[in-house]
Amino acid sequence: MNIATLNWGDLTPELFLAQYWQKKPLLIKQAFKGFEDTITADELAGLAMETEIESRIVSDNNHGDWQVDHGPFEDFSQYGESNWTLLVQAVNNWSGPTNNLLTPFSFIPRWRIDDVMVSFSTPNGGVGAHLDQYDVFIIQGSGKRRWQVGAPNNNLSTLLPHPDLKQVSAFEPLIDEITEAGDLLYIPPNHPHNGVSIENSVNFSVGFQAPSSQELWSSFADKLIDNNLGEQRFSDATRQVTTASTLISKDDQQQLKAFMLEQLDNTEMFEQFIGQYLTQSHHALELLMPVTDIDEEKLADILSEPEILFMPVSGLKAAIIDESKTTLFLNGDIFHIDEQTLSLAKLLAGQTPLTTNQVKSFNTCLKNTQLLTSVLNKGYWYIE
């Protein structure tokens, strides 16, 4: 199955961005022809048994008496045959085929994508009508589900049928369809939606990240503090006499604001901050550190074997800052690069597996060897 092809029908990514992205919900029937689940229900249940993986089961067995249980789960027998959904976060960090579901969405930068949440729902299972603050593409996997999506509406009331479950009151749907394997639903932020399973059904939700202003400011402040970069003090050598000593003048306010903004205008620091912030995974990654560090000599040894593949760990978020191109960011970690290492850095960021021959060609330059070994030693890439 070639998952990389998204059949847009009459649309194109450009038209989608102009007409739907952050504006209107959309259902594309058969966007992925011949779609097959990238993970089985049993494998999903296995992930929900792991402590480092976030999972929950939402059930509504007594019609209106919603329950939420949080993983890790030991067994699922108590939930019966219907009225519940298992939701597992960041499945793409643990399942390579699920991570490949991100490829069709690479018309949007990788940093904007958060993770792939996978749900398994039994008949009548769902989390109820609700809003999300983030854009989401939901791919229908096996089974059928009725999806309803409405427009933002301030008259909807918030319901809290369980302390861990926020829902909204009934809404007028703009989309009301039964989705089948390969259908793709796009839901912009704050659009009420409700998915109710018709039969056992698997959904893959490609969720986006949109940092809030307060999250950005708070992380930026952390960066300043951690690196002792904000220790300079306000100065005002050109101060004039004031006749209103209790006022904080407009001019003083402007100067203080400018003093603060100087930090944001420090390009090098801003690039480091934003690259680290946007590539940091919000969920555990399966880092694959070598038992002992790989140095140049050991890498040469490894490369004497012909059929080695160098692979990124699943779900890794990577980026290179445009223009300056002095840093490769992997999961919030900084790797300094220059003209000589840029080609390798692009491949590492692009996350295409590298063959022995490719690595050998880079290995003629010591800086490339050092970049690759440090990425391997941190466990972001591994040798298969």
Ligand code: SIN
């Ligand atoms: C689900 O797959 O059950 C929930 C997806 C969502 O509504 O965000």
Ligand code: CO
């Ligand atoms: Co939702």
